[in-house]
Ligand code: GP9
């Protein structure tokens with residue numbers, strides 16, 4: 190055994206193997222001691238152990254090609270050192286921002302970039318020594334061997350030092366290029382195996398880029414950095430070719446496309462709080478749907494038919510690969526998501542936005558906030574919201590995430606709404622508050638305690654679960670509405686509810702068909718397209734409501750909302766139009782360039798007649814012309830929106846009266862403390878619900894049957910300790926740096 194070990198130590202591959210092992214230990218240590226990667230199953234656990242090996246070996250194998258063995262040795266050491274520096278910088282950065290470093294942040298060019306502050310030393314922990322043990326050991330080795338070699342110390346000469354560094358111990362043993370190539374090939378094979386397993390566990394990992402946490406969990410930090418560098422270089426290249434003249438055709442298009450507000454509704458909600466309820470994966474067919482004679486979503490059904498709700502029954506989602514984040518982007522900016530990937534993750538950190546929170550803040554003094562039970566890094570929300578000018582972002586860290594309260598995508602909806610109240614009541618009014626639900630998310634799991642709703646009884650578990658989680662979501666929204674009414678917020682608010690995208694994918698639609706009264710055998714592309722309808726409801730006490738049949742989509746929400754609030758949209762670059770305007774054109778573009786109009790559906794190269802779903806295989810010249818015209822418009826609006834976003838052209842255009850957002854002014858580490866400080870500072874002038882309630886919390890008005898809370902209101906009232914502690918340390922910094930962005 191000992192002989193084997195000695196022989197192994199003499200092998201030419203020993204130094205590189207040792208370096209791989211050492212970096213592997215440090216990386217896995219960081220994964221579990223310093224990062225929270227959200228490892229959810231055995232394969233993910235295996236991948237966290239496996240992913241550092243291939244990437245590290247690949248990097249280190251560079252040294253093997255260097256013929257000068259002394260140089261090769263030091264290149265190996267330097268690669269090891271750079272890897273360690275990258276890892277450790279990420280550890281420190283993660284401790285402060287719960288996110289990983291991007292190339293933009295490292296180079297200090299990212300607009301939201303928050304480099305490590307002078308307080309980095311404060312972020313260090315005793316166990317950090319583990320990250321440096323190999324270099325400490327190597328340093329001691331050098332000193333020890335050096336002292337032995339260069340004795341007596343008084344007689345050190347440059348020649349002796351050079352001789353020392355010429356020692357075989359500080360050189361790589363010679364190997365052939367073929368052998369080096371074999372190592373690189375092995376590394377590539379390991380890395381590819383890791384990628385394939387990752388893709389199995391999380392399809393479209395690299396095309397959709399959900400979260401940097403995910404990329405690290407699946408393929409590691411080195412790979413994340415290289416991936417990010419490539420993306421950054423691509424983005425920069427596209428942007429560097431841009432100039433303000435490229436905006437001309439975009440501005441022409443949006444001006445021509447502009448739909449003037451409907452006088453009856455313009456300003457009808459002026460000064461009201463805006464509450465957006467983002468219904469995860471919620472499709473229109475759920476409205477009115479029954480399982481075993483029971484309504485799936487009785488509360489939302491009643492809201493849909495309420496005399497104070499404007500409901501739309503021909504409203505479509507228009508998302509691409511960015512799913513939720515694409516829906517959010519359309520709602521906040523009225524521009525489309527990207528043809529590939531998520532705009533939030535690709536461009537959210539750096540692009541110039543003229544988004545709802547900033548428009549509302551600047552035009553009418555709104556305070557803005559997002560409530561969402563998932564980690565802030567998902568879809569790069571933590572950075573994108575800053576670029577958009579959101580004052581507050583209450584992510585998972587603001588809620589009690591104790592065991593059983595969360596599922597894969599975050600806190601269960603009933604808990605998220607209930608635990609949001611203590612933050613909501615502190616916001617200055619009017620506010621623009623968005624609640625993003627998650628429980629109704631694929632694959633629709635729900636524990637028995639959370640539902641007694643019957644299963645749909647199909648062969649497809651996804652379909653069966655979908656109705657149960659949708660029912661749960663319906664109850665969660667109802668509990669929230671009850672609170673809004675009890676607290677008085679209801680009378681001061683306009684409430685928008687919308688479904689972000691499909692929940693049942695095309696592959697499961699056949700299992701769903703019988704429940705919708707359709708024949709699965711005759712199910713086709715037309716039916717799939719029709720099923721992309723999602724609810725869009727505008728509810729406000731006193732609003733003249735009704736169900737409207739106007740065709741439209743998510744791109745149209747922002748101009749519709751701004752007009753209701755009495756804000757002129759003419760000077761903004763928005764691709765949608767007010768759904769209530771008589772000038773609204775009823776052509777709905779899907780992200781893949783298919784489209785729907787009131788009469789026809791064009792999908793997968795075929796024209797269908799909406800009235801009976803028949804394929805029109807031999808269209809008349811007139812219809813051909815009509816379809817070609819619609820297709821051209823769809824292509825134009827998608828490509829102009831892509832050009833605007835990919836080239837970041839809004840940096841060249843500031844609408845009159847608009848002040849560009851400075852992302853660096855926003856920080857979401859101390860939201861609770863900040864909103865309370867503003868409340869205190871404003872004293873009698875504070876417009877928060879808390880102040881209006883004579884500095885008394887309204888959380889006792891919240892009632893939920895969530896089993897996790899077991900009737901106790903304590904979790905609803907109490908701020909988690911981590912948030913309190915966070916606040917203490919952030920206090921001084923926040924009250925000064927943030928007062929400008931939240932000073933209403
Ligand atoms: C995650 C949630 C889900 O935070 O919004 O995103 P999705 O997978 O639906 O895009």
Ligand code: MN
Pocket residue numbers: 469470512513689690
């Ligand atoms: Mn979603």
